[in-house]
Amino acid sequence: MGKTITYYLTPQSPFAYLGHARLLxxxxxxxxxxxxxxxxxxxxxxxxxxxxxxKRAPQRQAYRLQELARWSAHLGVPLNPQPKVFPVPPEPAARLIIAARTSLGVAPALELAGAVMRGLWAEDRNIADDATLAQVADLCGFDGRMLLKSAATAGVQDQFDKNTDDAIAANVFGAPWYIVDGEGYWGQDRLDFVERAVSA
Structure with missing residues (x-):
């Protein structure tokens, strides 16, 4: 068995979406x-x-849109840099992914995360809406209603809070963030370095 990549993500991050399939x-x-x-x-x-x-300066916001278009074209990953429902509260989707990991395992959670992010960034879905999240989970072959019930539990919220505490303790300051052998890598444009780290 190889190394472990600790993967901190927030579902409303377009850069997490752009890097997700490549990370897998x-x-x-x-x-x-x-x-x-x-x-x-x-x-x-x-x-x-x-x-x-x-709250970022206009020039930073404008450059972000340029970068999203560049990376979308470069990676061949469809992306609408200005979806209809954005900004969107990420907590419901984050809790759904945690519920999937808890009840189904890591691979289903990764599949669901990819589908949720694709829903926002390529399909104009509202990932803060319970019915939409259930539908996305159903399309992945999971029981969306069951996952929504699990996502509403105190245990899932506790895990979300713990993940955040752990991120702060690990000096995370952005998303996506990857950690291999204790070393952090910020952004999907650092995946070359992540690959070198796991292959070392």
Missing amino acids: RIAAAHDAQIDIRPFDLGRVFSVSGGLPLA
């Missing part, structure tokens, strides 16, 4: 395990100096 391919190619940890990026921003998108 890297892990499969090197027999690496992925430890998926949805977390509260807003709370991390509050202690690390980050700003939500709406």
Whole structure:
């Protein structure tokens, strides 16, 4: 068995979406395990100096849109840089992914995470809406209603809070964030380095 990639993500991140499928391919190619940890990026921003998108300078917001278009074309991953429902509260989707990991395992949670992010960034779905989340889960072959019930439990919220606490302790300040052998890598554009780390 290969190394473990600790994967901190927030479902409303377009860069997590852009890197998600590639991360899965890297892990499969090197027999690496992925430890998926949805977390509260807003709370991390509050202690690390980050700003939500709406509070960033106009030139930073404009450049972000350019980068999204470039990476979408480069990777061949369809992406609408300005979906109808954005910004969107990420907590319902994050809790659903945690519920999938808890009840179904890591691979289903990774599949669901990819589908949820694709729903927002390529299909204009509202990933804060319970009915939409249930439908996305159903399309993955899971029981969406069951996962929604699980996502509403205190245990899932506790795990979400723990993931966030662990992210802060690990000096995470953005998403996606990958950790291999204790070393952090911020952003899907660092996946080349993640691959080198898991293949070492």
